[in-house]
Amino acid sequence: AQKVTQAQTEISVVEKEDVTLDCVYETRDTTYYLFWYKQPPSGELVFLIRRNSFDEQNEISGRYSWNFQKSTSSFNFTITASQVVDSAVYFCALSELGYGGATNKLIFGTGTLLAVQP
Amino acid sequence: DSGVTQTPKHLITATGQRVTLRCSPRSGDLSVYWYQQSLDQGLQFLIQYYNGEERAKGNILERFSAQQFPDLHSELNLSSLELGDSALYFCASSPGLLYEQYFGPGTRLTVT
Numbered sequence: 001a002q003k004v005t006q007a008q009t010e011i012s013v014v015e016k017e018d019v020t021l022d023c024v025y026e027t028r029d030t031t032y033y034l035f036w037y038k039q040p041p042s043g044e045l046v047f048l049i050r051r052n053s054f055d056e057q058n059e060i061s062g063r064y065s066w067n068f069q070k071s072t073s074s075f076n077f078t079i080t081a082s083q084v085v086d087s088a089v090y091f092c093a094l095s096e097l098g099y100g101g102a103t104n105k106l107i108f109g110t111g112t113l114l115a116v117q118p
Numbered sequence: 119d120s121g122v123t124q125t126p127k128h129l130i131t132a133t134g135q136r137v138t139l140r141c142s143p144r145s146g147d148l149s150v151y152w153y154q155q156s157l158d159q160g161l162q163f164l165i166q167y168y169n170g171e172e173r174a175k176g177n178i179l180e181r182f183s184a185q186q187f188p189d190l191h192s193e194l195n196l197s198s199l200e201l202g203d204s205a206l207y208f209c210a211s212s213p214g215l216l217y218e219q220y221f222g223p224g225t226r227l228t229v230t
Contacts, residue, residue: 033216035218037221043206043223043224043226044120044221044222044223044224045208045210045221045224046120046221047120047218047219047220047221050217050218091161097216104149104151104166104212104215104216104217104219105151105163105166105174105176106151106153106161106163106219107163108160108161108162110160111160111161
């Protein structure tokens, strides 16, 4: 069964601290995609990154970086030098191809609420 | 702004009623997805359409139905509403079946 676990319900840091959000997934498929989305207090869901199961290279985008490790079924997200504007709920999600590669539905974790204090 | 539009932004209605939520995907996107976000269930996939055809179904109640029209906009119909249907309903779109999904701002439904 497909499942995404974000064990950290809430994290509070002070501005400029680094913070890592954990994501562990379960899937039987060999081909799958992993995502991170941000949901700020305004409520919309903002796409951050997509990773396919064949690409284990770590990715860095500005202050954001992602560490994908198939051996531990983890796709962790690190924010370096956090800022107040990073305060949001962050969701990790898994997508499998499904029958005939015909679907792309997202299975979300429960989210991690990140509060960055000034 | 993701380019996905949803109307209305807020909807307040009574139990037993029927409502229609509307979604316009990003220009050029063929695939539309509907998700429900509630405090107890989290973010749950409801249904997916690709170029007018239903592609995948999640835990969508029988009281709920959706369709995608020839101009690619989609509507989610919720009927015989119950208090537990109160939630944020998101629409997302993607160019095809193996791409990231871009989400609309959501419709907040309150059933009283």
